[in-house]
Amino acid sequence: MIKTSLSALLICVFLVFACTSPSTPGKAELKRHTVTADDHPIALWEKSASDATEAILLVHGRTWSALPDFDLQVEGENLSLMDGLVENGYVVYAVDLRGYGGTPRDETEWLTPNRAALDLAIVLKWIDNQKNLTLKPHLFGWSMGSTHSQLLAQRNPELISSLTLFGYWFDNDQTIPPDTEDHALKKIVNTKEAAASDFIIPGSISQKAIDMYVQMALEADPIKVDWKNLDQYNELDPSKVNVPTLILQGEHDPIGPTDKQAKLYTRLGTAHKQWVTVPGGDHAAFMETPRAYFINELVTFLEGVSK
Numbered sequence: 001m002i003k004t005s006l007s008a009l010l011i012c013v014f015l016v017f018a019c020t021s022p023s024t025p026g027k028a029e030l031k032r033h034t035v036t037a038d039d040h041p042i043a044l045w046e047k048s049a050s051d052a053t054e055a056i057l058l059v060h061g062r063t064w065s066a067l068p069d070f071d072l073q074v075e076g077e078n079l080s081l082m083d084g085l086v087e088n089g090y091v092v093y094a095v096d097l098r099g100y101g102g103t104p105r106d107e108t109e110w111l112t113p114n115r116a117a118l119d120l121a122i123v124l125k126w127i128d129n130q131k132n133l134t135l136k137p138h139l140f141g142w143s144m145g146s147t148h149s150q151l152l153a154q155r156n157p158e159l160i161s162s163l164t165l166f167g168y169w170f171d172n173d174q175t176i177p178p179d180t181e182d183h184a185l186k187k188i189v190n191t192k193e194a195a196a197s198d199f200i201i202p203g204s205i206s207q208k209a210i211d212m213y214v215q216m217a218l219e220a221d222p223i224k225v226d227w228k229n230l231d232q233y234n235e236l237d238p239s240k241v242n243v244p245t246l247i248l249q250g251e252h253d254p255i256g257p258t259d260k261q262a263k264l265y266t267r268l269g270t271a272h273k274q275w276v277t278v279p280g281g282d283h284a285a286f287m288e289t290p291r292a293y294f295i296n297e298l299v300t301f302l303e304g305v306s307k
Contacts, residue, residue, distance in 0.1 A: 028086045030071065032102065037122040043102030044123060045071070047082045048091040053134045054161075054306065055091040055127050058082070059120065061143030061167065063194060063224060065101030066094035068217040069142065072287055074209045081286045084295040090302075091131055095123050099225035109185055111225055113232040116148040117155065124152075124159040135161040138302055143167040143255060143283065147233055154240040162305045163241065164298060165264070166248040167256045167283050172238060172263045176231045188224040190217070201252055201280065204288040213287070238267035245273045246301040248294065250281030274301055 028047040035042045045066055058081065060069045071094065072079040082092045096103040097119060098111045105111075120139070127137045139160045141149025146165040153163045195217040199205050245268055249261045265275045276297045281290040 027080075027083055030082075033126075035123050035126045037119045040098065040106050041103065042098070042119055042123060043096040044126070045082075045094045045096075045102075046091065047071070047086050049086050049089045052086075052089055052091040053132065054089075054138065054302070055093060055131060055133055056085060056138040056140055056302070057120070057124060057127060058092065058094040059139070059141040059145035059149050060094070060097070060100065061145050062227075063190065063221065064217045065096045065103075065220045067101060068195075068213055068220055069287075070094045072209065072213055072216065074206070074212045077206065077209055079205075079209055079287045079291065081291075081295070084286075084291065085299070088295070088299045091127075091133075093123075093127055093137075095120070097225075099223075101220045105225075109226060110228045112227065112229040113148050113151060114229070117151040120148065120152045121156050121159060124156075128159070135306060138162045138164070138305070140164040140166070140298075143169060146170075147236060150236055150238075150241060151233075153243055153245075154235070154237065157241075157243050160243055162244040162246065162302060164246040164248065164301070166286070167250065167253060168247065168260060168264055169255050170233060170236055170264075171260050172236065172267060176233055178231045179228050183228055185226045186224070187226065190221055190224050192218065198282070198284040199288070200254070200282040200284075201288070204280065204282065204290075205284075209287070238264050239269045242269045243272075244301075244305045245270055246298065247273070247275040248285075248297065249275070249277045250283055250285040250290075251277055251279050252282045253285070255283050272305075276301075 031046040033044040035044050058070045060066050071082045085092045097116050099105040124137055139149050146168045147170050192214050195214040196210055247261055249256055278285045278290045278294050286294045
């Protein structure tokens with residue numbers, strides 16, 4: 001009986017140690033910060049190269065939060081965008097907006113484009129004060145994150161050194177109507193099918209990786225965030241973007257088709273701009289087989305901004 005109890009105790013100690021130790025030797029430690037934005041706690045995740053002098057902030061999309069999107073960890077596979085950018089010498093931050101991941105909803109229970117852009121401004125100021133950085137942080141927005149990142153760039157260009165937009169969904173000739181009076185909170189439960197829906201190209205990512213993404217996504221974001229006042233995006237005007245800007249487009253991305261990227265690119269107010277199509281890529285290209293190409297194009301652009 002004593003031997004049995006001792007064995008059980010040792011197993012428990014091992015499990016506790018395993019859960020609290022770094023999961024992948026050699027990879028940068030994941031740190032969590034809390035940034036206060038108008039009295040509301042915002043979860044901010046960090047991975048950093050030891051000698052980094054430049055930072056980049058990653059902004060997630062409509063449904064899923066920072067860690068499922070940008071730090072997917074699968075045994076035997078390199079899929080994390082955060083890890084890929086750390087390997088290239090950056091301090092990498094990823095934010096959870098209100099209601100996502102480690103950030104609770106605020107008292108209104110809604111998120112709006114204006115609130116998201118305001119929170120990004122506060123987070124960027126916080127980042128700029130943390131490290132001995134040679135430049136203002138770079139900003140990377142994916143999917144719906146691309147549009148509130150653009151709002152930030154239009155309103156507060158002094159806070160960033162560059163803007164990268166991937167999976168850009170907005171049509172710059174459209175007008176979004178205001179909410180109707182019966183616009184109400186829905187708190188929709190997220191599903192496995194929704195979590196796997198961005199993986200479009202067969203064979204571009206392993207089933208094991210998809211399964212892990214689905215698990216991480218549903219654990220982090222069991223309830224879909226409620227947005228309102230999307231007509232605030234009508235302020236989007238590429239001619240008012242005057243920071244260096246990179247547009248990344250997945251070749252097979254149905255959410256960010258070529259016509260929308262073309263309007264965005266041709267109307268940008270900055271002459272320092274690039275538009276790169278990722279061959280074989282879809283809406284989740286940075287987690288799939290084009291990952292190395294995606295990261296190389298992103299880093300090459302960032303290095304050009306730094307010169």
